[in-house]
Amino acid sequence: MxxxxxxxxxxxxxxxxxxxxxxxxxxxxxxxxxxxxxxxxxxxxxxxxxxxxxxxxxxxxxxxxxxxxxxxxxxxxxxxxxxxxxxxxxxxxxxxxxxxxxxxxxxxxxxxxxxxxxxxxxxxxxxxxxxxxxxxxxxxxxxxxxxxxxxxxxxxxxxxxxxxxxxxxxxxxxxxxxxxxxxxxxxxxxxxxxxxxxxxxxxxxxxxxxxxxxLDVLTPPAAIHLLHQLAAPGPSSEAAAAQELADELGYLPLALEQAGAYIRRTRNTYSGYLYRLRTHTARMLNTPGNGDPHSITIARTWRVTLDTIAERDPLAVHLLRVMAWLAPHDIPRDLLNGIADEPDADTDALALLNDFSMITLTEGTADIHRLVQALARTPDPKDPHRSDSAISQAQSTAATLIQDALPNNPETNTAGWPRWRALLPHIDAYLTHTQPDTDTAETDGILYSASRFLRGQGQLSQATQYARRSVITSARLNGEDHPSTLTSRNNLASAYESAGDLGRAIPLYEQTLTDSIRVLGEDHPSTLASRNNLAYVYESAGDLGRAIPLYEQTLTDSIRVLGEDHPSTLASRNNLA
Ligand SMILES: Nc1ncnc2c1ncn2[C@@H]1O[C@H](COP(=O)(O)OP(=O)(O)O)[C@@H](O)[C@H]1O
Ligand SMILES: [Mg+2]
The missing domain is CATH 3.40.50.300 (P-loop containing nucleotide triphosphate hydrolases)
Structure with a gap:
């Protein structure tokens, strides 16, 4: 404009x-x-x-x-x-x-x-x-x-x-x-x-x-009230579904109105609409509640604004599509820095999106409405802003930005923990919005590191879930015997171990050690680490008969391969003591 x-x-x-x-x-x-x-x-x-x-x-x-x-x-x-x-x-x-x-x-x-x-x-x-x-x-x-x-x-x-x-x-x-x-x-x-x-x-x-x-969205009680009025008479047993639907619609009046009218007209239920919304997001966001094909819909409402924005700065629309893969709130602005080569291009693009209320900008963060995200993640051949290729490009940009932002050594580098905590909701969102069977090497990197951080923080069920997904991804991308896959498997065994699930941890460590010896050789540092891990988990299980000889072997190998003073050797000696 x-x-x-x-x-x-x-x-x-x-x-x-x-x-x-x-x-x-x-x-x-x-x-x-x-x-x-x-x-x-x-x-x-x-x-x-x-x-x-x-x-x-x-x-x-x-x-x-x-x-x-x-x-x-x-x-x-x-x-x-x-x-x-x-x-x-x-x-x-x-x-x-x-x-x-x-x-x-x-x-x-x-x-x-x-x-x-x-x-x-x-x-x-x-x-x-x-x-x-x-x-x-x-x-x-x-x-x-x-x-x-x-x-x-x-x-x-x-x-x-x-x-x-x-x-x-x-x-x-x-x-x-x-x-x-x-x-x-x-x-x-x-x-x-x-x-x-x-x-x-x-x-x-x-x-x-x-x-x-x-003006922000409605409060949850007001949104649910509106939904009830529009969809009425909603069965009272559907109270929880009404709450869930209002939440999924991000408390946005236009979306609530569209949903409410649709539910009433089609004699549907809240949960029925929710299911359709989740499975056919773009279609539902483009379906007028009242059945009048000319009436305004969520998708059409924002299309006009996006046209204007795209005309001024196509990067801004790309940025919006990238943000669609993250959590809707508190997106760290510095996470988006790498989106363009020119300095400040991201700042300009964010400002433009904020000018048109497509996002809400603060000094350090950006918020985006979850339906704007849902739409921006869903391809539509009739919408130039939502082509298949533009959307998958944005998805892979999001993965790159996340991976580049992850601090090293997630278990021990405490200085990186605040950053991890700020990133975690966005990692979770990204991993929720993407299908495991399409995970890339970058996604695998995110899964592996995030599972380590989560394990260190004691968030064990999430840690285990990401570790498992990383093993499957690495096996698919690199092969079952690839060193990365072995590392991933070792990591999953550690997650099981931390969660106290020794019944799963022990066989997985054993298998990893066997594979490691076969693939990498007896003396490879990863093999030594595997053996050490296995000894440790035997010890945890109270099986000293198996733990002690393994520790002894690890120590001997460590001295031979790494030297007397190597940290791993010292750790081994410590374990044996
Ligand atoms: N406070 C409200 N109570 C009930 N319905 C509302 C409220 N605010 C908005 N709506 C409904 O949501 C739809 C979109 O609102 P509208 O005022 O047209 O949005 P905007 O002008 O911000 O684009 C309208 O059709 C309206 O009926
Ligand atoms: Mg208006």
């Missing part, structure tokens, strides 16, 4: 050469052509506001949920109070992801406070043209007795501005603004009312608006 020309339609006729709007001058002369003047409008100050003047769309009352604190913020900022001077203008901007409920909240606020304002006018602020035409409609409405159909919109809009300025105490809602520049001329011009702006853009409002509110 580019900033539009400063020529603002609403003001296009406001110069010295403009027709004198509202005066009964009969003809308008433009060059050498004389046009028949449209029927004249009265002077704006002479036209009083009809009672309860507004053009608000549908009421939202009975279905509106949550948003108490946000309403309080809006009321604090906007609602006309007695002490406020008549010539005061307040502008409140409200930003957030598409479908998060900005327009609905603005509408609810406007409806709730209708009687506090002389007039409430809803302006479609998507383009300069829609703003002009919304304002023109105000003129038409106020002059109900006059046929304005032949008057140019720009003239009608100009009349509306003059009228607003002479009738203080109104509220204008600029809904879905796509650029601050589109609004600036109006906000600068009008001096006596309230402006409420909704926009996906988080950026650019500080010059125009006194305050900006970033």
């Amino acid at each position: 580019h900033s539009t020309s400063p020529e603002t339609p609403g003001l296009a006729t406001a110069g010295a050469r403009s027709p004198a709007v509202g005066t009964n001058n009969g003809n308008i002369f433009t060059g050498d052509t004389t046009l028949q003047a449209p029927p004249a409008l009265p002077l704006p100050p002479d036209v009083s506001a009809p009672d309860g003047l507004h053009n608000l769309p549908r009421p939202v009352g009975h279905r509106f949920v949550g948003r108490m604190s946000e309403m309080a913020i809006l009321e604090q900022a906007l609602r006309p109070r007695n002490e406020r001077a008549a010539t005061h203008v307040v502008t409140q901007a409200m930003s957030g992801l598409g479908g998060v409920g900005k327009s609905t909240l603005a509408l609810y606020f406007a409806r709730t406070h209708l009687s506090d304002y002389t007039a409430v006018w809803w302006i479609d602020a998507e383009t300069p043209e829609t703003i002009t035409s919304s304002l023109a409609q105000l003129t038409t409405r106020v002059n109900a007795g006059t046929d304005t159909s032949s008057m140019p919109s720009a003239i009608l809009a100009e009349w509306a501005l003059t009228w607003l300025d002479t009738h203080p105490g109104w509220l204008l809602v600029f809904d879905n603004a796509t650029h601050p520049d589109h609004l600036a001329p109006y906000l600068a011009r009008l001096t006596s009312g309230d402006h409420l702006i909704t926009s996906r853009l988080t950026y650019g409002w500080h010059d125009l608006a006194a305050t900006a509110l970033h």
